[in-house]
Amino acid sequence: MNDIRPLIPLLITAGILIGGNGLQGTFISLRALQEGFSTSTIGVIGTGYNIGFAIGCIYVTRIIRAIGHIRTFSALAAIASAASISMLLAIHPASWFAMRLLQGLCFAGLFAVVESWLNARVTNATRARTLSVYRFVDLGSVTFAQYLIPAVGISGFELFAIVSMALTLSLVPISFADRSSPEPPEAVRFDLKLLWKVSPLATVGCIVVGLTNSTFRSLGPVYADGIGFSVTSIATFMSVGIFAGVVLQYPLGHYSDKLDRRRIILIATFGAFAAGLFITFVAGSNELLNYVGIFIFGAFAMPLYSLCSAHANDHAAPGQHALVSAGTLFFWSAGAVVGPLFASFMLDYFGPQALFIYTTVVLGIFMVYTLLRMSVREGVPATARRPRFRNLLRTSTFFSKLAAPPSERQD
Incomplete structure (x- = not known):
């Protein structure tokens, strides 16, 4: 200590x-x-x-x-x-x-x-x-x-x-x-073309995380208010979704280091997709069911950024890891700019349930894209890559350096 x-x-x-x-x-x-x-x-x-x-x-x-x-x-x-x-x-x-x-x-x-x-x-x-x-x-x-x-x-x-x-x-x-x-x-250097060349899937994945998770953080209170939650219930709803993000971080990360990481990305995306459907079509205005749904959503959706970053680093050459970290954060920011804006217009026209309809559509498209990438590019064998999963905060590019193993910190 x-x-x-x-x-x-x-x-x-x-x-x-x-x-x-x-x-x-x-x-x-x-x-x-x-x-x-x-x-x-x-x-x-x-x-x-x-x-x-x-x-x-x-x-x-x-x-x-x-x-x-x-x-x-x-x-x-x-x-x-x-x-x-x-x-x-x-x-x-x-x-x-x-x-x-x-x-x-x-x-x-x-x-x-x-x-x-x-x-x-x-x-x-x-x-x-x-x-x-x-x-x-x-x-x-x-x-x-x-x-x-x-x-x-x-x-x-x-x-x-x-x-x-x-x-x-x-x-x-x-x-x-x-x-x-x-x-x-x-x-911090930014080379956005490099990240796309290194991993199109990770690039799209970081944008998707910005489109969905940031929209939840911005408009989750609006959704909860729209279905009749009290202020205390809104605070609980947001807290449950945020807290759930740590529950599956390490299990998903552990298995992503051992298996084809894209499979774990696909599983996490499907889990968040299913949770969005549950909240939209099952939970309704029931508080308990909404807490269950947002817990599942957070548990699967929040680790996606770290999984995509790890996948990008699987394909990065020595000396490229810092550029990859800067690029993933930037593409997440780009998604976070567009997501709340687009989703808010949907909520205006279709009501609060449109929030998770929006997230399920985006996540569904990403699942299809992930399957497409898996069909056109071979995965990196577990024996050919070091464990790269790190539980990342999207606060600054320096968090990636702080969490990096010794062999990568010179980047």
Whole structure:
């Protein structure tokens, strides 16, 4: 424990950021409904965050290299905090879109600072434990944050203030993390054509994850509200879907390292597809059945990003793993930009059940594409590849480096 103790301030900062981000993602959707925004407008606002996140992924390392970790973090935390309060001062779709875009850019940078700093500080001896603690912090903070919504209420200014306070307070532990910032990280390179050449299936898979999982995070509260859930039930619905994401991560990852990884991708996609059908045609407005359905959906859908990333790395040549990690995150961001926007228009026209009709259609198409790729390309034999499955967060490209085995970290 002593060797992890110096990292505790960074992990606390990460928890505050992840919790604040998870709180705001659900709360903004519910508050927008209360303000009378249409579902399509809420989808546009959610798209703004993902556009900003994609931009931030591209440019953040340039900022860190120019002014250092702590100055980058301080500036972005201040901007994100101000953007949160600004949403209360100007309750209008256009201003909320602009503020969410700005927050997306800031959060991409904030997570990059924390994770590149962690990556510079962990050793081979502490890496596994640090990752385990980081995932626990991620799960715990997001789950706890959801229940602040019914506890505080969505009508007043309080949740805007809590998010702003969280972003401001995140400066405190990271300021005490170390007396000196680590060396600036190497610039993240993007070569999107490379990822397509390495693995078309992984490229399409990451886009599909963005199209579906990000839509659930943005419009899940709208769906639950539309079928009559209380605010507490909405928080539970979102928490169950998020928590379920860890249940099958390691079993699916374990078998994907031993079998043709595309088979496991196909199984996971089918599981999420079936869960979407169950929620749409069986669960109805029954709370318990919806919890069961979203648990199954999260258990199968959430590991897909990590499975697709591992599949891409199976085909990557030495020295290409960092480019692959950057490419998978970018293509996920691209899907996350389009998904909530398109699905929100469907909800406007067809009602809340359209959310999981949309996800099942997208996942069904991906299953067909996976089968097609399996018919035209031989799988990588298990004896010819090292275990590459890693439980990845889609927070920054530096998380992939943090989770990478020693043989790949020089990338």
